[in-house]
Amino acid sequence: GQNIDQPTEMTATEGAIVQINCTYQTSGFNGLFWYQQHAGEAPTFLSYNVLDGLEEKGRFSSFLSRSKGYSYLLLKELQMKDSASYLCAAYNNDMRFGAGTRLTVKP
Amino acid sequence: EAGVTQFPSHSVIEKGQTVTLRCDPISGHDNLYWYRRVMGKEIKFLLHFVKESKQDESGMPNNRFLAERTGGTYSTLKVQPAELEDSGVYFCASRPGGDTYEQYFGPGTRLTVT
Numbered sequence: 343g344q345n346i347d348q349p350t351e352m353t354a355t356e357g358a359i360v361q362i363n364c365t366y367q368t369s370g371f372n373g374l375f376w377y378q379q380h381a382g383e384a385p386t387f388l389s390y391n392v393l394d395g396l397e398e399k400g401r402f403s404s405f406l407s408r409s410k411g412y413s414y415l416l417l418k419e420l421q422m423k424d425s426a427s428y429l430c431a432a433y434n435n436d437m438r439f440g441a442g443t444r445l446t447v448k449p
Numbered sequence: 450e451a452g453v454t455q456f457p458s459h460s461v462i463e464k465g466q467t468v469t470l471r472c473d474p475i476s477g478h479d480n481l482y483w484y485r486r487v488m489g490k491e492i493k494f495l496l497h498f499v500k501e502s503k504q505d506e507s508g509m510p511n512n513r514f515l516a517e518r519t520g521g522t523y524s525t526l527k528v529q530p531a532e533l534e535d536s537g538v539y540f541c542a543s544r545p546g547g548d549t550y551e552q553y554f555g556p557g558t559r560l561t562v563t
Binding site: 346372373375377382383384385386387390429431433435436437438439440441442 | 452453482484490491492493494497505508540550551552553554555556557
């Protein structure tokens, strides 16, 4: 079977750092996507990790450990506009999504 | 460059009726995907087109769902007859061919079956 787990909800304060974890168990694995989705809008691409390690892109970084079936998305210097759902998806020819983590950034 | 567009944005139909959803991918994108998000659940893969051919339709729930991509441009997803459990948001995504893995999502069609 395939299992992709991430926390349902998280809350953080503006200006802080938050880490959203994702664990996956899939039959076949090529890489790990993170998408951001604001309510009522299309998911938008944040990152794609193929190799182990940390990839940094501005305020957002994503980490992957293939041996542990684990990834995280790190958001720094949080802004109110970062309040959204963050979707983790394992890729093997097609994307298999987790249920998403709803992040609320408070002033 | 125009993004992925979907029509309609919202559809409300009665159980037993037929609905057709349309997706226009980004021009030149060979790969087109359909996904569905049922309330409170994760986004689930339905099927994948490469040009006009179905590459993978393992996620299609049952034979009430029919997807087409004649000519390899836009795609339609028909639900006939619709059931209550078909309610949800249907997303379409596209990506170019080759080693580009990022999928570009459309805004989704919210389907409500009453």
